[in-house]
Amino acid sequence: MDMPTIRARLLVVLAVLLGSLPVAGVPPAAAAPPSGSLWFDDPAVTVHDGRLTDAHGREIVLRGYNVSGETKLAENKGLPFASVADARTSAAALRALGGGNTVRFLLSWAYAEPERGRVDTAYLAAATDQIKAFLDAGLRVYPDFHQDLHSRYLFDADSWYTGDGAPRWAVDAGDYPDESCGICLFWGQNITQNEAVKRASYDFWHNAHGVQDAFLATAGKTLAHLRRHLSDDQFEGIAGFDPYNEPHAGTYDSGQTSRAWEKDVLWPFYERFRARMDAAGWRDKPAFVEPNLFWNANLDFQRQEGGLLDAGELGPRYVFNTHFYDQKAISGVFMWGKAADGQYANDFRTVRDRAAAARTAAVVSEFGHPLAGAVADKAPTVLKAMYQALDSRLKGADWWNDPAASGPVLSGSQWQWDIYHGRHRELMNGNPDKVRTEGDAWNDEDLSAVRLDDSGRPVLRQDARLLDRLYPSATAGTTVGFTYEDRSRDGSATLTWNPVPRSLPHVRQLVGSGQYGLLLWRSNGTAAPTELHLPASFPAASTTVVSDLGTVHAPPAYGSTTPVGVAPEPGGTGSRRLLLTAPDAGVAHFALVTNGATAPPADLLAAARSELAAWAARVVS
Known part of the structure; x- marks a missing residue:
């Protein structure tokens, strides 16, 4: 067993002893060591199976x-x-x-x-x-x-x-x-x-x-x-x-x-x-x-x-x-x-x-x-x-x-x-x-x-x-696919190269003219969450997440009772990340992140989640 694997397992054992790992499906609470970082924050990267990975086996970008x-x-x-x-x-x-x-x-x-x-x-x-x-x-x-x-x-x-x-x-x-x-x-x-x-x-x-x-x-x-x-x-x-x-x-x-x-x-x-x-x-x-x-x-x-x-x-x-x-x-x-x-x-x-x-x-x-x-x-x-x-x-x-x-x-x-x-x-x-x-x-x-x-x-x-883009900085498992529509400008023209298809009308309505990213991944059983960098254009109050793990507008701080939460990026510069906790293994997950909706109604969120779940089941084997 190599040292990164040993270290990752020791961290998991420590997290269990501190009560920070999920029990019976409850997501982990944020355990803050003296540095103020979250327990899974470990900047070291290695190369494993053709990917950059961290001590928890997450794919790093x-x-x-x-x-x-x-x-x-x-x-x-x-x-x-x-x-x-x-x-x-x-x-x-x-x-x-x-x-x-x-x-x-x-x-x-x-x-x-x-x-x-x-x-x-x-x-x-x-x-x-x-x-x-x-x-x-x-x-x-x-x-x-x-x-x-x-x-x-x-x-x-x-x-x-x-x-x-x-x-x-x-x-x-x-x-x-x-x-x-x-x-x-x-x-x-x-x-x-x-x-x-x-x-x-x-x-x-x-x-x-x-x-x-x-x-x-x-x-x-x-x-x-x-x-x-x-x-x-x-x-x-x-x-x-x-x-x-x-x-x-x-x-x-x-x-x-x-x-x-x-x-x-x-x-x-x-x-x-x-x-x-x-x-x-x-x-x-x-x-x-x-x-x-x-x-x-x-x-x-x-x-x-x-x-x-x-x-x-x-x-x-x-x-x-x-x-x-x-x-x-x-x-x-x-x-x-x-x-x-x-x-x-x-x-x-x-x-x-x-x-x-x-x-x-x-x-x-x-x-x-x-x-x-x-x-x-x-x-x-x-x-x-x-x-x-x-x-x-x-x-x-x-x-x-x-x-x-x-x-x-x-x-x-x-x-x-x-x-x-x-x-x-x-x-x-x-x-x-x-x-x-x-x-x-x-x-x-x-x-x-x-x-x-x-x-x-x-x-x-x-x-x-x-x-300042949405991107998966750490994926707890294997990335299946990712896309980001930034809606950046060429002069006064908005460049939209990846519109939501009309076959997903509720997702399309939810995104509207806003930016969105969509990550598909297969979990690997680590307790550490999947992380996506949140651009400044995605303040928590304007961010909507539609995932099989949970659907929420204005996601709360990480460590609450939801598997979808927001936390600061390491370093204290004010940048933030979205954390998605999926402690299972070998399961395909999806997460749509958008800033296109203002106070979306619950029925729209539910319909968008149903559409994405059916779509993901078709496209991910």
Whole structure:
């Protein structure tokens, strides 16, 4: 028996002794340990049977943002924030406004090891303190050693572009040509067109001048520092570690394919990184490993075979970690219109299928779309379609007919969450004549979902209905299917891609023009409840739940005599969750959650429940 299972059983025994487990069908009362959290709040996650799970065997969904592209800049010396106070402000806003429960936290190799062989402990200490701000806000964290275009030190002071990642000494160790991307419309073209970037990347993967050895040594010291300076409770909230952002060979050896490069070069690197994790006390944490960044590109001429096809079964020590951006939409050339219902169902189906074949969980650790510029008008539909694809492998028009084909709900981190958006003062490539203040201050990007208003208060730059979403953060059993109709806006138009079918008239009447989510799951017998994040648009007084477990308008606080209740999310930021207690095993359950009704009559609730029960019996075998 593994330690998470032993711990889960001990918690159940303790809960029975404290009288907090249901007896004869009575739901549990909330048992509050000194920290104020509920007895089942345990942030530790593991990989089990192809899913992220917690100590109670619940399926976990990690949703949130990347914190943040500020790490790529020099103005705060490779840290996401100028101060721990700013980190706390950002964390609270991310939880309360953005609806996230997890962050991908960016780290810089250049600042962690500014001189070869010397790790800057002051940098690591500052990064650790900022990570603590997110952990203390109840957010899970997985750090990421970030790089783009290998290093800023490859680029001239007057260049159109810049990079981040490797320190100056690692660039100086190589004899690289003067950087040039030629006629490049997008910074990412440097990956395959800039000879300096290509050759430096090639050298890293082939450990020329010992640069990969140095990186891994610094990674090991970073891992050890975090383990040593986080409390045991804080370390529980570390979900894993992303070893290397968006890997690419730079240049392939003669006759080598992308798939062969992944097998012979990239995967051995991950095994070496995994060994550093184990040695530093991270044995129970998965490595969030990324394949060749072009493995799932949605432009045919850009796509390269990959997806760690030859790595075998990855779980439970690895998570399949990938990114997705709609390059067609970003180009402004290959996609003229806007995204539509089911736009990315096939792209995200590929992610689900690849993770399933590797017997591990999947996370889409970056996705997003520009919020300014020529293609910004596509952002509301592109982002809605991406979130839709994270929730289900079906488009909305098909969901009600076969929800069991939804597949697992995917974890994901939107790019990005940068409270300094539009307030930067970055000397691009150290050039005092090229001071960047607008947008993300990096290669003309503008993707941050948040900014500070004139009073210094965090505010969203995108529709809150899109970002602060209902989603199953912990499912006590196996998810059968999930959908969420956010009713987000594209300008003045409300986007409704998954209306309730006319064959369910009472459910349709109950939902009306409101938002709704519907979860189908099969219980696993744990006493811990199923949890769904409640967006701010779902205040308890306006929330209706229709479930086989109970039907209620304005659900009470969790711990009352109903199996449907509301409780705060961990961290004290004011965000809330819906808790559904089903202490049986192997039973199919459903729960509709909507804010579309005001004081619905009892007969409407009963009719809607009857409709949903009959529908669920038909679609769930």
